[in-house]
Amino acid sequence: MLIFEHSTPGRRASAQAPATTAAIDLPDRFLRTSDTGLPAVSEMQVVRHYTRLSQQNFSIDTHFYPLGSCTMKYNPRACNSLAMLPGLIDRHPLAPEDHSQGFLQMMFELQEMLKAVTGMAGVSLTPMAGAQGEFAGIAMIRAYHDHRGDDERDEILVPDAAHGTNPATAIMCGYKVKEIPTDAHGDVDLEALKAAVGPQTAGLMLTNPSTLGVFERNIMEIARIVHEAGGLLYYDGANLNAILGKVRPGDMGFDVIHMNLHKTFSTPHGGGGPGSGAVGVAERLMPYRPIPVVEREGDRYHWLTEDDLPQTMGRLSAFAGNAGVLIRAYIYMRMLGRAGMPRIAEFATLNANYLMKRLEAAGFDTAFPGRRASHEFIVTLQRQAKELKVTAMDFAKRLLDHGIHAPTTYFPLLVPECLLIEPTETEPKEVIDGFVEAMTAIQQEAETAPDTVRQAPHTMPNRRFDEVTAARKPDLRWQPDAG
Amino acid sequence: MPFIPHTPEEIEQMLAVIGVDDIEALFDEIPTDIRCHSLDGIPEAASEMEVAREVRRMAARDSGALNFIGAGAYEHHIPAAVWELATRGEFYTAYTPYQAEASQGTLQLIYEYQTMMTGLTAMDVSNASLYDGASALGEAILMAVRVHRRSKSKKILLPQSVHPAYRDTAETIVRHQGIELVSLPVDAASGRVDPASLEAFSGEDITALVIPQPNFFGVLEETDALTAWAERNGTLVIGLVNPFTLGILKPPGEWGGDGADIVCGDGQPLGAPLSSGGPYYGILCCKQAHVRQMPGRLVGRAVDADGKRGFVLTLQAREQHIRRSRATSNICTNQGLVVTASTIHMALLGPTGLRNAAAASLANTRQLVERLAPRGITPRFSGEYFHEVALRFDRPVAPLLAAMAKQGVLGGYDLGQTDPALADTLLVCVTETKNDADIDRYVEALDNALES
Amino acid sequence: MSNIPAELKYTKSHEWVSDNENGTVTVGITDHAQALLGDLVFVELPETGKTLEAEEPCAVVESVKAASDIYAPLAGEIVAVNEKLEDEPELINSDPYGEGWIFKMKLADPDALASLLGADDYAAEADQ
Helix, strand or coil, rough: HHHHHHHHCCCCCCCCCCCCCCCCCCCCHHCCCCCCCCCCCCHHHHHHHHHHHHEEEEECCCEEEEEECCCEEEEEEEEHHCCCCCCCCCCCCCCCCHHHHHHHHHHHHHHHHHHHHHCCCCCCCCCCCHHHHHHHHHHHHHHHHHCCCCCCCCEEEEEEECCHHHHHHHHCCCCCCEECCCCCCCCEHHHHHHHHHCCCEEEEEEECCCCCCCCCHHHHHHHHHHHHHCCCCEEEEHHHHHHCCCCCCCHCCEEEEEEEECCCCCCCCCCEEECCCCCEHHHHHHHCCCEEEEEEEECCCEEEECCCCCCCCECCCCCCHHHHHHHHHHHHHHHHHHHHHHHHHHHHHHHHHHHHHHHHCCCCCCCCCCCCCCCEEEEEHHHHHHHHCHHHHHHHHHHHCCEEEEEEEEECCCCEEEEEEEECCCCCCHHHHHHHHHHHHHHHHHCCCHHHHHCCCCCCCCCCCCHHHHHCCCCCCCCCCCC | CCCCCCCCHHHHHHHHHHCCHHHHEEEEEEEHHHCCCCCCCCCCCCCHHHHHHHHHHHHHHHCCEEEECCCCCCCCCCCHHHHHCCCCCCHHHHCCCCCCHHHHHHHHHHHHHHHHHHHHCCCEEEEECCCCCHHHHHHHHHHHHCCCCCCCEEEEECCCCCCCHHHHHHHHHHHHHHEEEEECCCCCCCCCCCHHHHHHHHCCCCCCEEEEEECCCCCCCCHHHHHHHHHHHCCCCEEEEEEHHHHECCCCCCCCCCCCEEEECCCCCCCCCCHCCCCCCCEEEEEEEHHHCCCCCCCEEEECCCEEEEECCCCCHHHHHHHHHCCCCCCCCCCCHHHHHHHHHHHHHHHHHHHHHHHEEEEEHHHHHHHHHHCCCCEECCCCEECCEEEECCCCCCHHHHHHHHHEEEEEEHHHCCCCHCCCCCEECCCCCCHHHHHHHHHHHHHHHHHH | CCCHHHHECCCCCEEEECCCCCEEEEEECHHHHHHHHHHHEEEECCCCCCCCCCCCCEEEECCCCCCEEEECCCCCEEECCCCCHCCCCCHHCCCCCCCCCEEEEEEECCHHHHCCHHHHHHHHHCCC
């Protein structure tokens, strides 16, 4: 039932917003006469309703969640409770600098830690999500070329394995997109890259390790090719967890990077946000950083705005980005510390390689069996799809019945019937072994009782949905006369 | 090792299965000359207890002041249940609901949010949220250009009564799309756009007109008159609203004859704490005809294989992960957790609570204005105001605000920061969180500041 | 094996073209294409009267998992669109060569029709 269906006119949560006798002395033409449609329910009804809704979700706190490219690691509770302390939770964004030194210190230290772990010259914390960080990155590349009068450069190169946000971002920044193919070993095709660069190249967007779960071994050569053609190199930090503390994007030659703080630095996924897409830049892009940025002078902290950074690419949000998320990332990084950073990459990689080997031993086909897994790897079920008519989607749905959230399915698009699997470093060995057992059991079922897999899930609140009708005749809000 | 559970025995077993001697071997594909050898810029690891001590100290530095600043971020009472529920692990640590069967909690909640937001704004469709109000304005402008196929000009009328940071953000977002943001002046006396000033654009191909309500100065715009002009001129209307006010103010779906075409704004006042500026969330609503051009996620009702109702992400073909370079936007996420909190907040307020909170805010701000009138401090603008007002002084307000801050009162926002001509004017908001004693403190602090 | 009527012409981007023998052609997408897309949920039709160049994207078909551009096979002007598809996009799946037609266009150069692929050539393309 929906909350509206619990609604009874006259019922309210009366401890909230006490009654007021204040009259509203505004002219009629400004005033509402219609209903708002908000539900009229008691406080306990609200609590019971949303508590029960929460119990219908899979989450990291309740289930193994090996979603490739999403880095579903444990979200430490201290990050949340400390971020909600008075002084942090109730500070107005426009409070004077005297009343902001604590917050500004935290932001400055976060900028410094992110610079150190990525090897970049400067950081801006304002982009509110990975996609906004990408936008900032490409916009900065554009500002750099525009400022130098280099107007011929109208093309961004993107590997065909890239996440969809990459080409979408390039278009939003007014660029054309050219795709570069990946070779059979999972590396960007160097010959194709050489043929594609030229005076029209503004830059290349890359993630390393790539979306295929393997390290881009020719990265130094790729950087050289792009830089020699006058282009800049953009790093999509979605997979930073695989190399954190082991390799730094700045050392690989990247000019600008975005980080996903909600992946690598364990801020909560929250059912789909809020995230944070902080960006890091090499020296030559420092003037273009999105504002505001925090600076320190002596022991005082202050904001840098458009007056201090006249060539800034601009503002991306009303204030300073997702501050509460940034505070959580700060606390996480402080708890991990210098020694903790590389351990994240080490154990994420250990877990992924162990799981990959065990799945291979269990008879599953991986996309790049001859290569090391990064923090994630791809299993392809095209053989099962062809021979047994059981697809990656079917496996994914049956995993739900085993109490495991499915890995990422059908991404990257290059590998048919794929599962992109990322265990993360916070999962213990027995949970990973449990995943192998579940996959083995489902494979058995696919061979002997395939319909059970094809019609999975069987134990969830719902069976598979008719997404076609939902898209043809969209029903996007509840209405009182609807059934 | 924080949060890493492996024992030495387990590590050995796992390495044996992989067939390597140590973890370092797993990085052997990475060229050695790019390996990182030191992370000097990162302090040593600290226990939860040690970090807590430091964070508490930093938080204490910033706490204690009584806040009367609005200017785009508003302090309202958030019922205790809101964040207790929103930070339940099942909401806090869930991911985007791509596997619908494992995410009915989040999906149903978003559907309820979409319903509440369409009800509040009186529009047909709401998406699952964007990042914040400022970026939502940028997205709304991009959407208006996509939607309005007849219009070729890509000209957007943007009043100077729109929050300056929103204007800057929108400009950043639309910069490379060939869109022209035309600044619409505000009448210096009324503090809002004079509808007659639009006659200068009548007959011109204008793609969209942005109408804020209330505007940055707290003043109410003539939404019916402005919308009527746009309808006559074949111009789309983008409403930019504060949803907290929609329990009392006429919703954008009812402006003019036909209502706004696209609505954006920030949902922060409904359940998001001030939290130094974020995370908040962006609202985006539109008329039914434009739904396929709407960026961001959408949740729809669906029926499963047993005929049982449930919810799914729908119309995803518009989104980046499918359309890629032809997507409506590059946006990938919404502000899930904040929307969760806001939906619960709206359910707890209900229609009566929302109205009461807004009425109390209105009354409190008027009370402060009455208290200050005898001191010759009056509203700068003649236009009606909601719960935020621009007060004019006989001197620059910056030193006054500094003096008040030293007394623990944040007296408002210095409008001179965005327009030097307004250096004698501050923007103040007295929400329902303030009582008579708080207003006394404000007046006392101000009196002290005026004397010094 | 998908259905590829012999009397029609085809493009590499999976449109079929039928000569109406009055200077106009009817255009839709092939059986192969509709099978790849899956159940269609929406069709964004072009505007009547719009002039297009050859290979210019002019319409969009959308399924749950994909959205594809439809390209004008040749230069010309849109003279009619299949408005039934607004409520019944599934006609493209069930009858791609008949009721699922998408638009009609007046060709700038009627002779250009000959440059399109024949059924056998398209079959070879589609197999790849």
